[in-house]
Amino acid sequence: MVRTVKLAVIPGDGIGPEVVSEALKALDAAVRGTDLVIEQTPYSLGAARYLETGDVLTDDDLSAIKQYDAILLGAVGGTPGDPRLAGANIERGLLLKLRFELDHYVNLRPTVLHPGVVSPLSNPGEVDFVVVREGTEGPYVGNGGAIRTGTPAEVANEVSVNTAYGVERVVRYAFAAASARPRKKLTLVHKTNVLVFAGSLWKRTVDAVGLEYPDVAVDYLHIDAATIFFVTDPARFDVIVTDNLFGDILTDLAGAISGGIGLAASGNINPDGRFPSMFEPVHGSAPDIAGKGIADPTAAILSVALLLRHLGEADAAAEVERAVAADIAERGDARRSTPEVGDAIAARIGS
């Protein structure tokens, strides 16, 4: 029986289209021989589209995208400092808007130091953890404002909003993830000694949900201390659950210690299935290297693995990850073009 999945593809800006092409090759190879048919529809969104039409994300775009089963996104954002983009905040108006409107409350960011990858750490150990970053609350809610802007009396505030509703659901997801992994360890990262109200909510929620998971060992670290362990002993981590901003910071650092964000995949997940989930590399549009055919498509390809797992195709997902791991292991110092890497990985899938 054939199962059809409707996939919205947003290649975006800069290196986005280049890495998405390769990710789609991997996706094609992975679904070959399964009962899955992926129906792809490209959406032109991002800085380029804004410069053409003045639109970042219209209501029509949004309703159209909501009809899909899932989304694959490359990267969005123009050249920093481009005066024509001064009026638009592509990150807020497009990327974050999608995460919020599609209720992507789990931002899932696995970190694996693959054999063959050179870490900037001299002694990283076996790094294999996943950050469960909250995606719809915290300092990302856009609840800021300013008065007397541009005067010596200006005050600019940013409000971090945290709800029991929002914290509990992501904490539950994290406990379930930890419980399904061999080491069964969950670390909450926050700053409870300073952000006492938000911190207390997170801490109490982890304590309460933890009672339902006696098999999961729970740990707590302040965000500052967590960054220390990321460079001195990253192998200690299994599952990390944290707020939107701390998760943003930790996952870039996680990418860096595990070989660069060219390898870091992510899923913006709506576990309820009410809205399509969105898969994207952690890296940005990198305008400086766009069009040169030198971007590493690996993070985008690994995001396809997360997409497949989300669609219930665990075997196909594992196959993509196996192919990537094998490619990485033999990569060495060879400089390959973006399509060369994509072709090499696609050729390994199912072979």
Place this chain on the structure above:
Amino acid sequence: MVRTVKLAVIPGDGIGPEVVSEALKALDAAVRGTDLVIEQTPYSLGAARYLETGDVLTDDDLSAIKQYDAILLGAVGGTPGDPRLAGANIERGLLLKLRFELDHYVNLRPTVLHPGVVSPLSNPGEVDFVVVREGTEGPYVGNGGAIRTGTPAEVANEVSVNTAYGVERVVRYAFAAASARPRKKLTLVHKTNVLVFAGSLWKRTVDAVGLEYPDVAVDYLHIDAATIFFVTDPARFDVIVTDNLFGDILTDLAGAISGGIGLAASGNINPDGRFPSMFEPVHGSAPDIAGKGIADPTAAILSVALLLRHLGEADAAAEVERAVAADIAERGDARRSTPEVGDAIAARIGS
């Protein structure tokens, strides 16, 4: 002519008293032969004092401390999870209260990778930068609150407050610091694409003050990207200016890459001189190793160097730093006790 400086000494909890003893040896050695006389008064503040008296920091304590020329602090905070401390937040009620009440708007945290120190990075390069962390605003203002606490409808907010007044003064300090250093480079770290109001204030302030410093090269990084460069290319940084929370995170990471926070010094500075500035190691009270005589007093000793420089004794400060660098260079793997390290460094000062 003799100059008398009144120093309030707060040894604090855990390893605090142990490292402060050694720091005072270095201070004694450094002022010997100068016209400086340091009059020390110990203040018993911290978790131990709270357990004894129920007070964290009384109004009387605060007015007494305000009369000093400077403060040396070890570390405060009890054993995490101690139920007797559940009602007190020593960090907020003591450490942060001092920083706010004494208007320590510059939190100065130099990072140097000393020859002889093993970094967890395999190729750190020449690391020598200073983080100028804002100390009296941002998410640290204590402007949070919650409703319906403990119910499924709880909402917990934290407000980051940023003022032109507060941002401009710390940005000015950072530009002056950058201009006085050989490389003359200033990097603003923030998250302007998400925290748009606070970010815009910081960005505009740096742009405006930068016009007065044409000799200083200015750069901008998002906090997430900054953590990447901290592990891939920390040598690129010279002076970093950033907000209170980002500075907290970055300076622990900075400590980690430069050999551990056992070496990281800090100054909480009120540049106006209206209130005493406070010098303290970045590390905490480390209750797990307290009383064993194995804490590294180097960070506390380097904090004395910052104190001396703040008092206008640049030569004595450099002498302490020279002694520390020499000690570190010959440290090797030898396990020495806290007093052994302190004595060794003190013996090198002025010799």
